[in-house]
Amino acid sequence: MTLRATVAELVREFRASGRIVIVGASLAGLRAAETLREEGFTGSLTIIGDEPYEPYDRPPPSKQVLKGWVPADHTKLPRIREVSADWRLGVAAIGLDRAAKQVRLADGRQVPYDRLLIATGTRARQWPNPAEAALRGVHTIRSRDDAEQLQKELAEPPSRVLVIGAGFIGSEIASVCRELGIPVTVVERGSAPLVGALGGVIGEIAARMQRDHGVDLRCGLGVSSLEGNSGGHVRRAHLSDGTTVDADVVVASLGSIRNVEWLEGAGLASGFWGVGCDAGGRAFDINGVVTDSIWVAGDVARAPHVLYEYQFLAMEHWDNAVLGAEAAAHNMVNLEPRYRPHLLLPGFWSGQFGVNIKSVGVPPFGDEIVFTQGSVEERHFAAAYGRRGRIVVAVAVAFDHGKWLEYYGKLIEQSGPFPPPPPGWDQPPDMKPMPAEFPDPPGPDGAPRRRPDRPRPERTDGRVPAAASLTRAPPAVRADSTDRKREGSLVAEETPWQQALRYANRANPYPFYEELRKTPVARQADGTYVLVVDMVGIDPTLRMAAQVGRVLGHLTIVGLGGGALPVNFTSPPHECSVASPYWGTLPELMEVITLAQQEKIRMLVEHFPLERASEAYRLLHHGKIQGRAVITPHA
Incomplete structure (x- = not known):
């Protein structure tokens, strides 16, 4: 056998x-x-x-069950087969x-x-104080039993419900309360509802929507403690600003x-x-x-x-x-080559305050947002999120405007450009990207963890997000005259490598090229150097970089010209990152891959044409290319 x-x-x-x-x-x-x-x-x-x-x-426990439309014991999943x-x-x-x-x-x-x-x-994450969590009227919602108990108390009804946390579940519960005519206060530690899931721009819209529906929304605050009466029932919450909220039902929506x-x-x-x-x-x-x-x-x-x-x-x-x-x-129950990958484009939906919010993609991955269809004022619109010039969320939110999600979902799967070309009609007059304003993600201890690649966006005031800057960073601060004579350098506030990845510099690179040509050799704040050349090919440039790199140490090459590849290069050993305002051309990429196969260089491919994805992944798997790879479109 x-x-x-x-x-x-x-x-x-x-x-x-x-x-x-x-x-x-x-x-x-x-x-x-x-x-x-x-x-x-x-x-x-x-x-x-x-x-x-x-x-x-x-899903029904936080929606249909709480409204009393469906009994909690009627949510059993149907069987597709025995x-x-x-x-x-x-x-x-x-x-x-x-x-x-x-x-x-x-x-x-x-x-x-x-x-x-x-x-x-x-x-569900429980209220952190066990004694306060044990008070009658204090709830979390995740299980069938949770929903059944909370629905009974909402049916009485209570004088006021306090919802702690304005994520999707907390916002849905607040929406149910308003539909039932119950006064509700929502306390959210962030700047707005849904800010962790969808960012500050959409969060501001969600905040206005909640207030318009009669929600007593208090953002930027926490709940310090819960107070019970002599019978062991919750009666009051003490907030971090010293104020109190009287409520006989409290729902802690603190995540999972x-x-x-x-x-x-x-x-x-x-x-x-x-x-x-x-x-x-x-x-x-x-x-x-x-x-x-x-x-x-x-x-x-x-x-x-x-x-x-x-x-x-x-x-x-x-x-x-x-x-x-x-x-x-x-x-x-199978073996290779019959293994099947789970390649899901994530998606979700939420019904609250009379609208449906739908999304495909991972919104917090984006750092810019642009409204592409509909009207924000009328609360039926589509919006796309981008990161490094490509769309990463299929118009993440669709307030009653979900007909475009399939179109944007395909763009995400193809690593389409950002801002994306909007389909059809109903386009807003101003399609300028702006910072999406996501808060720093929490760590295991709940404390925010600052993402080094995502600078904190600035606001022009306390509420309205400032428009994103799509131009090059401010002029670099020059080094002193001694350094300039010795190195012919300047210290940049934003490295040419970062500038090359900016959307405007990829869409229209020539002003960016002209600025780079003014300073052929630049010393960066981290002590590395940038050499600007008009590239005539990958192999000659790498040979030149090897010679210069032996003198200067760490070297970044920013290649100019149609389809040229900016190369982040270290010598020795030779390590480079490849990107381009034009995403690179297939022949140039093949030259780099060939060098990697010959083990002449080790490289981290940041951006490459979609057609070469499988080859690059194979090289990554076998260790020929060191690092990670991101699919981006081949222009």
Whole structure:
């Protein structure tokens, strides 16, 4: 029997008699189970869930259930097919023994597996003071039981509801309260509602929308403490500015926590951000090595995304749970080359205050925004987010204007330009990009982490975002005369490498080129040098750079001319970054790739034509190119 036939027989045997355990009786867990059966797996299938219920739909608890339209026990997910599973409900997994291939349960039992799928999702972050969280009337919302209890209190109704946190869930709850005629106060630590998800520009629009619907919105504040009455029911909240809010229902909408504690000591790459895995759902161990028997899916999965600089993303969206589970389940019962990647363009929707907010892409990845369709004043519009001259979010928000999302989604998948060419009609008169104004992302401790590549945007006043500057940075500050005579240099506030990546300098590079030619050799603030040349080819330029680099040390070459490639070059060893106002041309890129294959240079490809993506990724995988790669369009 050949090796191929032996492997095929092992796969058939596993499908017939293997043992698969799914931890997480969730949407992802159910869809994975259905896919396993669809793929021909007839072996033992066990599904473990800490709640006593079979998988139910998560969006309705914060919408239809709270409005009283749907009872909480009517949210069970429909079955696409019979899964014939051993359901272990109402008992949590508390440990994983990878050596023995067993899942430890809270009731003392152990469940053996051959292959394991982790789909434990997230839970609501509780109010941090346990005594205050135990007051009657204080709620979080994530589970079916959470929604059922909160709906009963809203039906009484309360004199006032206090919502702490104005993300999507908090804003939806506030919207439900106003629909029910209940007074509601929203306290948000950020500058505006939805600012963490959609940025300050959209946040300001959301703030006006909430206030127009009668919400008492207080931004830039926190809740210091909750106060109860003698009967143990919440009655008042003390805010960080010294004021108080009287409320008999408080909803803490403070985000979510990924359920990974049970994996402690298992040696997997699990932590605050989720469980690390590859694009096919295979879990990484603590050293970054792909495991052979453990997969991850749903909200808890954290995988690199090809469209977002291979950053590891954990996406808490419905379609991510479904499609990620289907890909992981398929891969669990197949071998290469039949592995299937989970390549989802993220998307979400939210209904609040009479509008639908829809998005495709990862909004916080963008740093600029432009309104492309509709009217902000009338609250039906489309907006696109960009980063480094390419569109990264499909008009992230669509207030009753979602018909354009498919068009923009295709642009994102193709790494289209930013600002994008708007389709159709209904275009605003001013399509000038502006800073998107995202706050610094939080770290595991909740404290903001400053992104070094995203300077904090400035405002002209306290509310209206200033227009983005699409011109070159202010003139560089020259060094003293001694340095200038010795080096012929200047110290730039923004490096030519950063300037070459600016949108205006790619769209119309000639003014930028002219400025660069004025100072052929420039010394940067970090001590590196920039050499400006009219490039006649990659290979001669690299040879010249090697000679000059031996004298100056670290060298950046900014190439001028049609399709030229600015090269961030260090010698020795030779390391370069390749980009271009024109994104580079295919022949020039092939020259660089050829040099990399010959191991003459090591390079980090920042931008390259889409047609060469597969070749560049292959070189990255084999270590010929050091670093990361980002798809950008070939102009």
